[in-house]
Amino acid sequence: MLNAYLMLINSKREKIKFEEFYNKHSNFFLNYAQKFLKDRTKAEEAVHEAFLNMLENKEKYIDKPEKELRRLVTVLVRWRTLDLIRREDKISKSPIDEVEIYLEDNKKPVEEKVELQSELEIMSRYLKELDEITKQILIMKYVEDMSYREIGEIMGLTEGNARVKAYRGKEKIRNKMVKDGVLDEKN
Amino acid sequence: MKKIKNSDFDKVFEESIIYNFKAEIENTTNEKFNTSLNHEKKMRELFKEKEEKKDKNFFYYFKKAVAALFIIVALGGLITISNDDVKARVEAFIKYRDDEVEIGFEGYNNLDFEDFNIDRMPKDLEIINLKTEDHISIIDLENENGEVFNFKATPKEYVYTPAVDLSDYDISIQNYKGIDNYTALNTENENKFVMWISENFVFELKGFTDIKHIYEIMRSIENTDPRFTKMIPKEYRISNEERTLQDRSISMVLINDQKEKINFNATYEGVATSISLENGDKIIDDRHIENVDVLVLEYLDPEKDNLIMWQNGKYNYSLVSKVTIEEMLDLTEKLIISQNKLEDN
Numbered sequence: 001m002l003n004a005y006l007m008l009i010n011s012k013r014e015k016i017k018f019e020e021f022y023n024k025h026s027n028f029f030l031n032y033a034q035k036f037l038k039d040r041t042k043a044e045e046a047v048h049e050a051f052l053n054m055l056e057n058k059e060k061y062i063d064k065p066e067k068e069l070r071r072l073v074t075v076l077v078r079w080r081t082l083d084l085i086r087r088e089d090k091i092s093k094s095p096i097d098e099v100e101i102y103l104e105d106n107k108k109p110v111e112e113k114v115e116l117q118s119e120l121e122i123m124s125r126y127l128k129e130l131d132e133i134t135k136q137i138l139i140m141k142y143v144e145d146m147s148y149r150e151i152g153e154i155m156g157l158t159e160g161n162a163r164v165k166a167y168r169g170k171e172k173i174r175n176k177m178v179k180d181g182v183l184d185e186k187n
Numbered sequence: 188m189k190k191i192k193n194s195d196f197d198k199v200f201e202e203s204i205i206y207n208f209k210a211e212i213e214n215t216t217n218e219k220f221n222t223s224l225n226h227e228k229k230m231r232e233l234f235k236e237k238e239e240k241k242d243k244n245f246f247y248y249f250k251k252a253v254a255a256l257f258i259i260v261a262l263g264g265l266i267t268i269s270n271d272d273v274k275a276r277v278e279a280f281i282k283y284r285d286d287e288v289e290i291g292f293e294g295y296n297n298l299d300f301e302d303f304n305i306d307r308m309p310k311d312l313e314i315i316n317l318k319t320e321d322h323i324s325i326i327d328l329e330n331e332n333g334e335v336f337n338f339k340a341t342p343k344e345y346v347y348t349p350a351v352d353l354s355d356y357d358i359s360i361q362n363y364k365g366i367d368n369y370t371a372l373n374t375e376n377e378n379k380f381v382m383w384i385s386e387n388f389v390f391e392l393k394g395f396t397d398i399k400h401i402y403e404i405m406r407s408i409e410n411t412d413p414r415f416t417k418m419i420p421k422e423y424r425i426s427n428e429e430r431t432l433q434d435r436s437i438s439m440v441l442i443n444d445q446k447e448k449i450n451f452n453a454t455y456e457g458v459a460t461s462i463s464l465e466n467g468d469k470i471i472d473d474r475h476i477e478n479v480d481v482l483v484l485e486y487l488d489p490e491k492d493n494l495i496m497w498q499n500g501k502y503n504y505s506l507v508s509k510v511t512i513e514e515m516l517d518l519t520e521k522l523i524i525s526q527n528k529l530e531d532n
Contacts, residue, residue, distance in 0.1 A: 030220035032212070040221075074212055119191050123203035135204075142204045174196060184193040 008055045014062050022051075025070050029077050036081045046080040053080070053154070075144055079155060082132050122182055126173050134169035137162050 002022055009015045026047065033043035053076050054061050061069060127135070136155065140146045146154075148162040155162065177183035191199055 025217070027220045028215060028217040031218060032215040034220070035215060043220075071212075075208075078211075119189070119195065119199045120203050120206050122189060122191060123199050124207055127203055127207055138204045139208050142201045143208050170200060173200065177191065177196075181190070183191045183196060 005051060005055060009058065014058065017062060018055075018058075021066065021069060024066075025073070028070070029073060032074060033077050033081050036078075037084065042084055043081075046084050047077055049080040049083075050076040072144055075140055076154070078139065079136050082136055083155075122177075123173075126177055129173060129176060130169050134165050137166050138169060141166060 002019065005022065006015050006019065009018055029047045029050065030043050033046040034040060037043050037046065050073055054073055061072060064072065130138075133155075137151055137157075140151045140154070141148070147159075148166070149159045151157070152159045152162045157165075174183065178185050
């Protein structure tokens with residue numbers, strides 16, 4: 001498969017760079033996708049789509065430092081796994097914003113209030129309330145510092161829609177935390 | 188229980204997203220992944236499908252794109268883009284098929300035949316045929332070279348489609364930096380062409396035709412455009428003293444009996460019609476339902492379900508009304524049904 005990908009690259013330098021990257025990290029991506037999809041073939045497909053996605057915009061990605069590139073492709077793989085689930089889900093014909101996917105058992109009631117040690121742990125518990133599409137947007141925004149336009153292009157959403165989803169997700173968490181008394185109310 | 192300060196919320200929220208993502212990755216190993224038996228075959232099939240799709244598009248446009256590129260380069264030296272005289276912009280849609288290109292203006296639902304009269308036709312053309320059949324007005328114009336321009340106006344569907352008969356022209360399209368360039372190149376004489384660039388819903392018409400005249404045509408259409416007064420939500424009216432028309436932009440204030448105001452601003456420069464509300468507790472959302480873009484302006488407060496919806500189907504849009512969410516869903520459904528019917532016909 002590597003050879004097929006290499007055919008999409010013209011420059012020798014970029015070919016070498018991609019080959020090294022592929023050999024070093026493709027197992028990681030496959031294991032990562034497999035963790036969510038629980039299906040070997042689907043994991044392969046998700047990673048394949050992510051690589052194609054990357055190569056379609058290679059001028060933007062190829063010269064990034066290895067660590068950054070690995071993180072970026074991981075974000076793309078994550079989106080592709082969600083997209084595969086969405087496409088194969090029984091409600092796949094619904095508009096994307098109506099699809100809520102929970103990759104794991106994320107719906108444990110927040111009411112199970114455990115004394116948590118740090119603000120991050122408290123917040124993390126609440127983040128499980130977010131649907132995976134919104135979470136993916138926020139990951140692209142905060143981890144990769146992508147613009148909403150870029151996020152929209154990758155996820156097949158409009159810029160405005162991506163922005164609104166992120167905003168609503170954040171407000172949802174804020175309201176829930178205020179209601180549960182773990183966040184001070186706004187002044 | 189530990190409490191988070193509201194002022195820290197944004198920062199902690201962002202850090203938590205990053206923290207959780209990192210945790211997700213950290214649990215993933217780099218162990219050898221045993222690919223499935225059919226992996227190579229299946230991935231190649233997927234790959235092939237994508238490539239075939241790309242190739243099809245590429246070869247289809249390649250030949251024409253080369254011709255278009257030639258013209259664009261040649262034209263570059265002749266036309267100063269910043270000069271208003273060589274620019275003409277109008278909201279339009281463009282279809283092309285075989286030897287004919289259609290330039291359609293949508294949304295002119297109040298225009299009748301008189302509005303689309305000879306004053307708006309390019310000069311040096313003579314009417315050789317003029318008839319109206321079933322709400323379709325057909326005007327055939329011919330220039331001194333015997334080239335026929337066939338304009339059709341179909342007010343029944345609110346779509347005017349001046350179709351230019353370009354049987355002597357090679358129509359090409361190419362995408363340059365995200366902008367579609369359309370070129371009609373005369374097959375006998377490469378110095379004769381009509382070219383226009385389409386960016387979103389706006390196009391620039393350029394070429395050997397009297398551009399200044401075309402510019403005037405487009406300006407005259409703009410100034411009589413009735414669309415914006417057709418987009419007012421029910422219960423609202425225009426506050427006349429606050430309505431302004433400046434250059435390509437229309438600003439007006441809509442007001443209802445409760446003295447609630449909507450500041451409305453529409454501009455022809457692209458599709459970026461901005462709408463702002465006096466109260467800051469509302470947000471503009473846009474959704475794509477089936478193949479109809481729907482712009483939704485709604486209250487953020489979940490307790491209130493009032494909203495205002497715009498339909499933006501193709502290049503035509505209209506303000507529907509101030510409705511509840513239930514009504515909106517109902518309207519959307521009707522919208523999709525009518526759209527489907529239109530396409531079926």
